Amino acid sequence: MTTVLISGASVAGPALAYWLQRYGFTPTVVERAPAPRPGGYAVDFRGASMKVLERMGILDAVEAKATRMGAMTYVKESGKVAATTSSEAFSGELEILRGDLVDILYTLTKETTEYLFDDSIVSLDQDADGVDVVFESGLRRRFDLVVGADGLHSNVRRLAFGAESSYIHDLGYYASVCTVENHLGLDHTGQIFNVPGKTVGTYSARDNTEAKALFYFTSSDLTYDRRNVPSQKAIVEEQFKDLGWEVPTLLEGMRTAPDFYFDSISQIKLDSYSRGRIALVGDAGYCASPLSGMGTSLAVVGAYVLAGELHAAGGDHEQAFAAYDVRMKDFVVACQKQAVDGAMWFIPASKWFMKLRNLTFRMMPYLPWRNMIRDMSLKVGNAIELTMYEDLPQRPVAPRR
Ligand SMILES: Cc1cc2nc3c(=O)[nH]c(=O)nc-3n(C[C@H](O)[C@H](O)[C@H](O)COP(=O)(O)OP(=O)(O)OC[C@H]3O[C@@H](n4cnc5c(N)ncnc54)[C@H](O)[C@@H]3O)c2cc1C
Structure with a gap:
């Protein structure tokens, strides 16, 4: 049995564990958090990823937890509507809160996958036959393969590929999201207010019982401690403190929010998603950034392709990882491009733009190309042809060399 250690139990990690165990591999997932992380912002699925959810048998479960968001509204400082965009532009074909998705994926895999919570990898030492792993807890184990599914600031990537600075490409923006009161009484919708270089908004969540506040702003590289939440909140406060509309109330909500996300909007670009017996999946390997709206789709499709290629290659990781690179490349390029193209619309740089x-957006419903935004993002979501790996004849896993 080929053993695979996966670092990260968010979207890509458990999705990969699901497919690996289905093909007869033995996955173990290590997660730094003490339990599956609840809460978080809304994430969406488009195109090929919808087929992957279906093949995993969780499409119904995800649909049952869908946010069912309607159109989003851009407002002026007075609160008057300036423009409206269709729900597909923001919510894709199917949207769910990240925490709900993580819960579905964890429930799907917890009986067949070993989960090690509250731990992290300290060192990886690979040779021709396997990878020796030392964990923070002191645990030492050997695995046939290791996969980093540990996000934008991947620990596995740092250990196996080198410093993050060689692979991270900042798009010049920062994003912050937290849970606040639905003080506007939004009903499955959201409102967004812009000034040049800044986007602030709120959308209802959990059937309108709460809302998320979002703050996006243009900035060159900021120096801050990623573990120091108060200092990150101070950055957001400083950026948005002079704005009108509902911003003072949203900032007030942020100060006491039960959760808080803050990070640069960045992409990860690699020539290959593997080094020897160690590979990357999801944001760790090819983060497209929140502005792409494709990160979750990339994570589940990437997990599907990586496990499928390992299965198709009979466990020969060299062959499988090379095929994984080839299959994912164009899809990753399309998703990353969508973020760059979308940024100027979501965070306009000037008043005239x-x-x-x-x-x-106001004229769009009356134009022949009224479905352009939906069609363009669907095209990106389908920029990969999915192989039906499960129909391949079962081959024995390659003997260890
Ligand atoms: C504000 C925001 C809005 C977004 N909106 C959308 C959207 O609308 N649509 C969309 O498709 N995508 C969206 N995304 C992107 C989406 O959330 C990610 O692309 C997706 O979650 C990637 O999944 P992942 O499993 O690869 O990584 P992540 O979800 O980042 O998970 C990484 C996991 O690894 C764990 N981890 C980290 N370090 C270690 C370590 N050292 N050891 C063990 N575990 C570790 C983390 O705790 C986490 O559980 C958004 C992201 C953000 C931040």
């Missing part, structure tokens, strides 16, 4: 965007 804000006006142009609002005018475009």
